Amino acid sequence: MMQAITSSKKDYPKATQILETLIQKNPYCSKAWSLMGDLYAYQNMEEHALKNYQKCNEIDNACLTDIGYFYYKKNEYKTALDYYEQAISQDSTNKYAHHWAGWCYVLINQYKKAVLSFENAIQLDNQYAYAYNGLGVTYELLKDYPEAISMYEKP
Numbered sequence: 001m002m003q004a005i006t007s008s009k010k011d012y013p014k015a016t017q018i019l020e021t022l023i024q025k026n027p028y029c030s031k032a033w034s035l036m037g038d039l040y041a042y043q044n045m046e047e048h049a050l051k052n053y054q055k056c057n058e059i060d061n062a063c064l065t066d067i068g069y070f071y072y073k074k075n076e077y078k079t080a081l082d083y084y085e086q087a088i089s090q091d092s093t094n095k096y097a098h099h100w101a102g103w104c105y106v107l108i109n110q111y112k113k114a115v116l117s118f119e120n121a122i123q124l125d126n127q128y129a130y131a132y133n134g135l136g137v138t139y140e141l142l143k144d145y146p147e148a149i150s151m152y153e154k155p
Contacts, residue, residue, distance in 0.1 A: 010042075012039060012042070012043055015039055016036075016039060019032055019035055019036045019039065020036075023036065028059055029059075030056045030057075030059040030060045030062045030063070031056075031062070033052050033053070033055045033056035033059065033063070034052070034053065034056045034062060034063050034066060036052040037049045037050070037051075037052035037053040037056060037063065037066055038066075040052060041070070046070065046073075046074070049070060050067065050070050053066045053067045053070060054067065061086075061090055064083050064084070064086045064087035064090065064097070065083070065084065065087045065094060065096050065097045065100065067083045068080045068081070068082075068083030068084040068087065068097065068100060068101075069100060071083065072100060072103070072104065075107075077104040077107045077108050078104070078108065080100070080104050081101055081104040081105070081108075084097045084098075084100055084101035084104065085101065088101065093124055095120075095121045095124040095125050095128055095131070096121075098117050098118070098120040098121035098124065098131070099117070099118065099121040099128070099130055099131050099134060101117040102114045102115075102117030102118040102121065102131070102134045102135075102138070103134055105117055106134070106137065106138055106141065111138050111141055111142050114134070114138045115135065115138050115139075115142075118131045118132075118134045118135040118138060119135065121134075122135070126155075127155045128155075129154070129155045132151045132152070132154040132155060133151070133152070135151045136148045136149075136150075136151035136152040139151060
């Protein structure tokens with residue numbers, strides 16, 4: 001949807017105007033707040049992105065993964081992990097929350113938990129290449145090279 005709003009020209013002012021109008025007409029539309037957060041994130045306006053994700057979250061907790069990713073990009077992995085875990089507890093089928101939680105675990109050197117997170121993402125979508133890649137990296141860090149190679153050969 002964001003792509004349709006901004007088009008290929010990355011017309012952020014127009015997209016902002018469209019979303020502001022939508023939010024003005026329906027301030028309880030969590031998707032609009034989420035998209036506004038994405039719009040700011042694309043422009044590296046992190047604090048504005050976070051404010052919009054938080055507003056989305058106030059409405060229906062739909063942006064926990066987005067807020068987690070915000071903190072992940074700021075290298076605040078434990079805070080990000082808290083949001084990913086909340087997202088998973090609300091919706092255990094959220095492959096993205098499992099995937100990004102896996103990377104947080106990798107980056108705080110909790111490799112066994114990372115393996116479980118990536119495996120959970122793969123169980124939800126056995127074609128999810130990013131999760132296989134994360135699992136490969138984790139096995140490499142665990143010095144289980146045959147298993148790492150096996151993961152890198154997956155989709």
